[in-house]
Amino acid sequence: MSIPDGLRYSTDHEWLAIAEDETSPATVGVTAFAADALGDVVFVELPEVGASLTAGETCGEIESTKSVSDLVAPVTGEVVERNEALAETPELINSDPYDKGWLLRVRITSLPPDLLDAEAYRALTDTGAGS
Amino acid sequence: MTTIEAQRTPLHAEHEALGATFTDFAGWRMPLRYSGDLAEHHAVRTAAGLFDLSHMGEIRVVGPGAADALDRALVGDASGIGVGRARYTMICAADGGIMDDLIVYRLAEQEYLVVANAANAPLVTTELTERAAGRRAEVIDAAAEYALIAVQGPAAAATLAPLCAADLPALRYYASQATTVAGRPVLLARTGYTGEEGFELFVAPDDAPSLWTVLLEAGAAHGLVPTGLACRDTLRLEAGMPLHGHELSAAVTPFHAGLGRVVRFDKPDDFVGRAALSAVSVSGPGQVLVGLVGESRRAPRHGYPVLDPETGATLGTITSGAPSPTLGHPIAMAYVLPDHATPGTRLAVDIRGRHEPVTVAELPFYRRPSSSSPATAKAG
Known part of the structure; x- marks a missing residue:
């Protein structure tokens, strides 16, 4: 299962690409591990542009044929862009979770202390947690 | 884990x-x-x-009394199954509740193969053994074969x-x-x-x-x-086929599930559940199984409440639901009060706190082209 280095990860199986220039928005998506556990995604409900996110709180949902999962905000901040392509092609989350299947761009106001690096997230998923 | x-x-x-x-x-x-x-x-x-x-459970029932034992144990007419034929049937408790749905194959005059759902196979084996006692039939757990x-x-x-x-x-x-x-x-x-x-x-x-x-x-x-x-x-x-643990359970009878036809009251002898099922067939079930078609993209799921769209009063519960890959919209099955079960009736489902509109639909949702087979037949 692909877990790229250089990204940050939440225990809710989301990834964050945080720009070096910290004033630029971060990109948020779900991990390949989560996409695989969900099965084929058929519908994504994302927060509106301008919405305020609070880390740890539900901000949308991801629905597959088999199940539905809450999308949990991995950081606190404001949504500045969302991946509108997912409305018509939600399968991008399965086929390309770290690139074309991104969900949101968020201007971060607060990073939670418990985000993981790739190595720690690998350890988390190896133990089967969250599956 | x-x-x-x-x-x-x-x-x-x-x-x-x-x-x-x-x-x-x-x-x-x-x-x-x-x-x-x-x-x-x-x-x-x-x-x-x-x-x-x-994973499905196979149970063999053999002996000169095999047909008689199954007639007594199941709601269907096992002795009426021709050799080489099979039938969809159920095993019910004395109160009429569905213990499992089954396919019964008659392999020979004195040999049947009963196929049970994996989760229920031990219970079905135990029940068949008890119900066959004294009827010149042997019940064999054949799952490992x-x-x-x-x-x-x-x-x-x-x-x-x-x-x-x-x-x-x-x-x-x-x-x-x-x-x-x-x-x-x-x-x-x-x-x-x-x-x-x-x-x-x-x-x-x-x-x-x-x-x-x-x-x-x-x-x-x-x-x-x-x-x-x-x-x-x-x-x-x-295909509108019920699944035990969802549409079928000990809390409902075949009549609730719209499958009253599997209960054969014309059998000569008594069978387990007969009196209770006979009463339900006359009085009608308190809730009935319906199909629902969703209008939003969010699908009803097992356990979600079905509501009156005007008053918000609870009318029933979803048993299964998913976005239909073939039809492209959400579909579900649910138990609702009989006066809300007519196809075309507009209802709502509480999907994680938001009420989404649904319409009662005929089952099955999908029928294969040139189908001539019973839609509710299944193999568990």
């Missing part, structure tokens, strides 16, 4: 080699999907899928025919025949749980891996792919 090690089917190594994602289901480690739920679902509707159903492979879809017959000694077109729906496939002995049944044409192969566990491989290779030219339990669930839901 599992605390008890799940059983593995004789095909476990084949699933691993195919890259399956596994799930623990009824104490078994089963393939959930291979390539993907949607691709597998569509393959069964348009070509064919190969399922490992070895069989692996079960299903070939389902419009290309199922074309896949099997070149490998099979039997005359496939002559095998009727809900019939079975002892034959060979690729030289291996097989009990071949024309049954399924997908809403498509298809066959189920009861085979010796040692023969299962080679047969699986032969069928995959033979079917590839027809578009057959290995298919997991995830698509099996959306396929059966589209």
Whole structure:
């Protein structure tokens, strides 16, 4: 299962690409591990542009044929862009979770202390947690 | 995480080699999907899928009193099943509650094969043993004698025919025949749980891996792919087929589920549940099973409340629901009060705190082209 280095990860199986220039928005998506556990995604409900996110709180949902999962905000901040392509092609989350299947761009106001690096997230998923 | 090690089917190594994602289901480690739920679902509707159903429970009932014992134990008419034929039936408790739904194959005058859902197989074996006591019939747990492979879809017959000694077109729906496939002995049944044409192969566990491989290779030219339990669930839901633990349970009778036809009051002798079922058949069930079609993209799921769209009053509960891969909109089954069960009735479902509109629809949601088979027939 692909877990790229250089990204940050939440225990809710989301990834964050945080720009070096910290004033630029971060990109948020779900991990390949989560996409695989969900099965084929058929519908994504994302927060509106301008919405305020609070880390740890539900901000949308991801629905597959088999199940539905809450999308949990991995950081606190404001949504500045969302991946509108997912409305018509939600399968991008399965086929390309770290690139074309991104969900949101968020201007971060607060990073939670418990985000993981790739190595720690690998350890988390190896133990089967969250599956 | 599992605390008890799940059983593995004789095909476990084949699933691993195919890259399956596994799930623990009824104490078994089963393939959930291979390539993907949607691709597998569509393959069964348009070509064919190969399922490992070895978790299903097989119970043999043999002896001069076998027919009599099953007539007593089940709501259906076992003695009326012709040799070589099969029937969809149920085993009920004394209060009429559904303990399991079953397919009963009559293999010989004095030999039946009862196929139960994996989770219920131990209970069904115990109940059949108790109910057959003193009736010159032996009840044998035969689950370890069989692996079960299903070939389902419009290309199922074309896949099997070149490998099979039997005359496939002559095998009727809900019939079975002892034959060979690729030289291996097989009990071949024309049954399924997908809403498509298809066959189920009861085979010796040692023969299962080679047969699986032969069928995959033979079917590839027809578009057959290995298919997991995830698509099996959306396929059966589209076909309006009930699943024990969802639509069927000890809390409902066959009449609640719209399957009162499986209860045969014309049997001469008493059977377990007769008095209670007779009462329900007269008074009518308090809730009835309906199909629902969703108008938003959010799908109702098991356990969600069904509501009156005007007052918000609870009218029932969703038993199964999913976005339909074939139809492109959410579908669900639910128990609702009988006066809200007419097709076309507009209801609402509380989907995680938001009320979404749904409309009562006829079952099944999907019927295969040129279908002439009973829509509710199933293999568990």
